[in-house]
Amino acid sequence: MRLKLKLKTVFVLYFMVSLLGLVYALMQLGQRCDCTEHDIIKDRTISRLRGDLHKLQEEAKRSDPTKAPKKTNLPPIYVITPTYARLVQKAELTRLSQTFLHVPQLHWIVVEDSDQPTALVRNLLAESGLAYTQLHILTPKERKLQEGDPSWLKPRGAEQRNEGLRWLREMASTSRGQQGAAADSGVVYFADDDNTYSVKLFDEMRDTRGVSVWPVGLVGGMRFESPVVDGGKVIRFHTGWRPNRPFPIDMASFAVSLHLVVTNPDAVFDGDAQMGFLESSFLQSIITMEELEPKADMCTKVLVWHTRTEKPKMKREDALHKQGLGSDPNVEV
Amino acid sequence: MPKRRDILAIVLIVLPWTLLITVWHQNAIAPLLAIRKACHHLVRDFFIIPERLAIHRHRLADDGADGHREAGAGAAGDSKEYCSPDKDIVEVVRTEYVYTRPPPWSDVLPTIHVITPTYSRPVQKAELTRLANTFLHVANLHWILVEDSQRRTPLVARLLRETGLNYTHLNVETPRNYKLRGDTRDPRIPRGTMQRNLALRWLRETFSANSSQPGIVYFADDDNTYSLELFEEMRSTRKVSVWPVAFVGGLRYESPKVNAAGKVYGWKTVFDPHRPFAIDMAGFAINLRLVLLKPQAYFKLRGVKGGYQESSLLRDLVTLNDLEPKAANCTKILVWHTRTEKPVLVNEGKKGFTDPNVEI
Numbered sequence: 042m043r044l045k046l047k048l049k050t051v052f053v054l055y056f057m058v059s060l061l062g063l064v065y066a067l068m069q070l071g072q073r074c075d076c077t078e079h080d081i082i083k084d085r086t087i088s089r090l091r092g093d094l095h096k097l098q099e100e101a102k103r104s105d106p107t108k109a110p111k112k113t114n115l116p117p118i119y120v121i122t123p124t125y126a127r128l129v130q131k132a133e134l135t136r137l138s139q140t141f142l143h144v145p146q147l148h149w150i151v152v153e154d155s156d157q158p159t160a161l162v163r164n165l166l167a168e169s170g171l172a173y174t175q176l177h178i179l180t181p182k183e184r185k186l187q188e189g190d191p192s193w194l195k196p197r198g199a200e201q202r203n204e205g206l207r208w209l210r211e212m213a214s215t216s217r218g219q220q221g222a223a224a225d226s227g228v229v230y231f232a233d234d235d236n237t238y239s240v241k242l243f244d245e246m247r248d249t250r251g252v253s254v255w256p257v258g259l260v261g262g263m264r265f266e267s268p269v270v271d272g273g274k275v276i277r278f279h280t281g282w283r284p285n286r287p288f289p290i291d292m293a294s295f296a297v298s299l300h301l302v303v304t305n306p307d308a309v310f311d312g313d314a315q316m317g318f319l320e321s322s323f324l325q326s327i328i329t330m331e332e333l334e335p336k337a338d339m340c341t342k343v344l345v346w347h348t349r350t351e352k353p354k355m356k357r358e359d360a361l362h363k364q365g366l367g368s369d370p371n372v373e374v
Numbered sequence: 375m376p377k378r379r380d381i382l383a384i385v386l387i388v389l390p391w392t393l394l395i396t397v398w399h400q401n402a403i404a405p406l407l408a409i410r411k412a413c414h415h416l417v418r419d420f421f422i423i424p425e426r427l428a429i430h431r432h433r434l435a436d437d438g439a440d441g442h443r444e445a446g447a448g449a450a451g452d453s454k455e456y457c458s459p460d461k462d463i464v465e466v467v468r469t470e471y472v473y474t475r476p477p478p479w480s481d482v483l484p485t486i487h488v489i490t491p492t493y494s495r496p497v498q499k500a501e502l503t504r505l506a507n508t509f510l511h512v513a514n515l516h517w518i519l520v521e522d523s524q525r526r527t528p529l530v531a532r533l534l535r536e537t538g539l540n541y542t543h544l545n546v547e548t549p550r551n552y553k554l555r556g557d558t559r560d561p562r563i564p565r566g567t568m569q570r571n572l573a574l575r576w577l578r579e580t581f582s583a584n585s586s587q588p589g590i591v592y593f594a595d596d597d598n599t600y601s602l603e604l605f606e607e608m609r610s611t612r613k614v615s616v617w618p619v620a621f622v623g624g625l626r627y628e629s630p631k632v633n634a635a636g637k638v639y640g641w642k643t644v645f646d647p648h649r650p651f652a653i654d655m656a657g658f659a660i661n662l663r664l665v666l667l668k669p670q671a672y673f674k675l676r677g678v679k680g681g682y683q684e685s686s687l688l689r690d691l692v693t694l695n696d697l698e699p700k701a702a703n704c705t706k707i708l709v710w711h712t713r714t715e716k717p718v719l720v721n722e723g724k725k726g727f728t729d730p731n732v733e734i
Contacts, residue, residue: 052383052386052387055387056386056390059387059390059391059394061578062390062394063390063393063394066394074551079718086701098557098581127624128621129621129710129712130708131710132599132620132621132710133599133712135599135601135710136504136507136508136599136600137506139504139508139511139602140504140507140508142511143407143507143510178619234576237501237504237631238502238504239503239507240507256732258496258499258500258734259496259500259719259734260495260717261721262718262720262721263719263721263722263727263728264496264719264722264728264732264734265728265732265734267732270443279728281721281722281727282614282721299547315462316669317449341732342732342733343499343733343734344734346497346499346500346503346734347495348500348714348715348717349714349715349717350499350712350713350714351712351713351714353621353712353713354624355625355626356624357623357624357625357645357662358625358642359643360627360644361625363545367626368625368626368627368642370626372705372706372707373707374620374621374624374627374707374710
């Protein structure tokens with residue numbers, strides 16, 4: 042017996058099935074999907090990540106209530122670093138920037154010994170995450186160390202540091218118009234690119250009013266050089282080499298308040314100074330020993346070291362270069 | 375002429391299906407589907423980046439690039455894409471940087487165990503200080519510092535404590551006859567070998583092979599220079615990853631040779647390029663699981679030719695084929711083999727000029 046399969050019936054059935062299917066799918070909307078274990082792990086990872094994220098945000102907010110207000114009141118530290126192109130330059134500036142990232146309100150002034158700003162330094166500074174200024178000035182030939190000269194023969198970096206000072210003075214005078222005397226708050230520190238600085242050092246120098254001083258490790262042929270403090274004042278200097286200099290201290294051992302730099306517009310480093318007298322050539326025109334502010338626990342702690350980096354041996358590179366097989370110069374080292 | 379009834383019938387057939395399709399695409403099921411394709415559609419990096427910026431989130435449309443550049447002044451920082459091999463979704467976070475404290479520990483990022491052998495000398499504190507300043511920027515870093523000394527020195531103990539880093543302080547003294555130079559009867563073992571082996575042993579005793587804690591092992595000497603990008607490159611190591619190192623082998627840099635398929639097939643070095651692994655200690659990282667799976671793999675102590683120390687460990691762990699090239703297929707320099715000059719302490723004289731109680 043043949044069933045009378047009317048077209049109408051077919052359509053009605055089809056319609057009912059579709060409707061039921063749609064209703065079923067809509068019911069599924071709010072439910073968890075029947076995923077494979079793979080996806081569940083991902084879900085868990087995602088929610089864990091989100092949980093981590095919120096935890097970290099809370100922690101950051103919580104642990105910084107004291108630091109946050111302080112940050113805006115902190116006088117800025119202007120670090121002037123003279124630098125020049127050589128093999129280890131990028132490495133030195135990289136690890137220096139990693140230290141500076143820990144210091145709040147730090148402005149890094151990098152002065153290159155060149156007639157053009159280089160791309161290497163420009164890119165490094167841009168990626169560092171620091172506030173920075175990139176300057177450049179070429180050392181005149183007669184003041185430059187020649188190949189084979191010992192490093193102490195001529196004072197290095199004088200022009201570059203002076204250029205940094207010039208920029209600071211210019212910046213201070215333009216912002217003085219807007220902010221008045223407050224524009225002078227800040228501390229200037231000369232940091233060479235191969236030394237090692239602990240983060241505590243910058244805390245110590247931050248409240249410098251005139252010129253502050255502290256010990257430096259591994260300098261002057263000794264474990265450390267240091268001012269000698271008595272009654273809260275510097276009475277003499279503990280150094281193994283020519284202690285009769287006006288200021289027998291290293292570049293890394295003092296910081297100057299910006300105010301002092303601005304009010305003494307002619308105080309600069311003398312590039313022709315005798316060996317070891319570079320610091321004195323600058324300091325003697327702005328401060329006397331009695332006025333120095335001793336830091337680092339009355340000059341008993343070493344917070345900065347005068348490390349020097351070896352020149353990497355390139356004899357194989359040089360040999361290859363002669364054969365025309367040197368390493369790819371496009372790879373920045 | 376189509377009858378009204380027929381049109382009605384057709385509409386009634388098509389309607390449920392169109393409804394179904396449109397609703398299906400818009401609802402919550404869609405994101406779940408997209409998750410499976412993860413890194414291709416939604417790449418949002420999760421990263422705590424040491425930045426002096428306010429907290430905000432970044433959502434990137436993925437085109438493979440890592441362009442997390444801020445519009446603000448000088449604020450790019452170490453932003454990078456972290457797309458794990460499992461294609462997790464991650465989210466970029468720039469948090470206000472908490473000074474001199476390591477980034478908060480994440481339960482998800484693999485831990486980088488950095489093994490650093492060290493020994494007492496005048497520049498030790500300076501080297502460890504600047505190394506610590508670098509490590510404080512790296513999330514989930516565990517510093518294993520192994521001293522070459524009879525006892526753990528207070529200088530190092532104090533330094534480690536004050537950094538706030540997650541650390542383990544070990545020590546093992548290299549026997550004196552191993553330290554003597556140029557004595558052919560007792561050939562010197564490469565410096566730091568016993569210390570690195572002790573650290574490996576500590577890892578094997580502390581972590582079990584079947585625990586799911588992901589980790590990476592990296593040997594970092596205390597006088598080298600490391601960029602922060604390096605640590606993120608090595609975080610995705612599955613077995614052993616490699617990259618170029620500057621200033622080794624008398625060259626600007628040494629590097630693995632990588633073919634078009636992204637596999638290492640040789641070494642671009644001048645000094646003995648036929649070593650099994652012609653690579654510097656700073657040029658590779660090992661997945662912790664591999665270290666735990668092969669508990670017999672250590673650095674060979676004696677009878678190791680110059681330059682073969684790394685091979686003595688790696689040949690027990692991995693073959694050339696399994697190496698993973700990092701740093702843009704080994705074209706970028708992210709680590710420099712710098713060496714610090716020995717300071718000339720002539721003015722100390724025989725009795726010492728400076729106060730020995732002042733620690734340097």
